[in-house]
Amino acid sequence: MKPGTTTANIEPQTLPDIREAYPVIDNSLFGEQGWALWAIIAVVVLLAMGLGLYLWRKRQHSAPVLSPYEQAQQDLREARNYLSMNNISNFCTVLSQGLRRYVESQTNIQAMELTTEEFRFVLQGRPHFSQEDTQALIEVLDACDRIRFAKLEPAMCELEAMHEKAQAFIENQTNEEEEAKFA
Numbered sequence: 001m002k003p004g005t006t007t008a009n010i011e012p013q014t015l016p017d018i019r020e021a022y023p024v025i026d027n028s029l030f031g032e033q034g035w036a037l038w039a040i041i042a043v044v045v046l047l048a049m050g051l052g053l054y055l056w057r058k059r060q061h062s063a064p065v066l067s068p069y070e071q072a073q074q075d076l077r078e079a080r081n082y083l084s085m086n087n088i089s090n091f092c093t094v095l096s097q098g099l100r101r102y103v104e105s106q107t108n109i110q111a112m113e114l115t116t117e118e119f120r121f122v123l124q125g126r127p128h129f130s131q132e133d134t135q136a137l138i139e140v141l142d143a144c145d146r147i148r149f150a151k152l153e154p155a156m157c158e159l160e161a162m163h164e165k166a167q168a169f170i171e172n173q174t175n176e177e178e179e180a181k182f183a
Contacts, residue, residue: 068105072098072170076163083159091159092144095166099137102170103128116141133172136165 066074075098082091100111100119107128111119120138123129129137140162146152 068102069170069174071105072102075099075101076167076170079166080163083156083163088153088159089148092147095162096141096144096148099140099166099169102173103137106173116145129173133169137169140165140169 075094079091079095079098082088082094097112103109103111107126109119109122109126109128114122116138119141123134123138143154143158143162147154
């Protein structure tokens with residue numbers, strides 16, 4: 001172009017190119033067949049999720065469901081094992097939780113969320129258990145609390161008596177349920 005010439009006076013075909021032409025760049029992630037790769041990835045992810053869900057549900061159903069009585073007996077056996085190992089804190093924890101779980105399964109009382117004092121108050125207002133059974137239950141739970149939180153160190157015979165009271169409580173409830181079925 002000559003000096004003093006403006007581009008407005010020049011025909012577009014005669015303007016010189018500033019740079020060379022480059023080939024068109026493919027902006028798709030995986031070229032022309034990108035959709036096929038994405039479809040394969042989606043199928044693999046869905047299969048993995050389905051397999052994970054299947055295995056999770058299979059594991060959920062494989063655990064045997066115990067009756068409240070069987071669960072309570074299992075908890076009492078576990079507590080007895082801790083007692084035989086002289087692990088008093090775990091003995092009291094398992095014994096207390098087992099009794100509370102059993103009461104929850106037999107009533108509408110949320111025993112696991114209540115303190116022993118709250119639990120005592122709730123039990124007194126409901127006729128779920130006999131007065132003697134309620135008293136024995138509260139005695140065991142109170143003793144467990146004293147051992148766990150006040151660090152009381154009872155004799156082995158006292159711990160065995162607690163276990164026997166808990167066992168008797170569970171057995172009394174089971175016997176009452178069976179009598180109610182036949183009545």
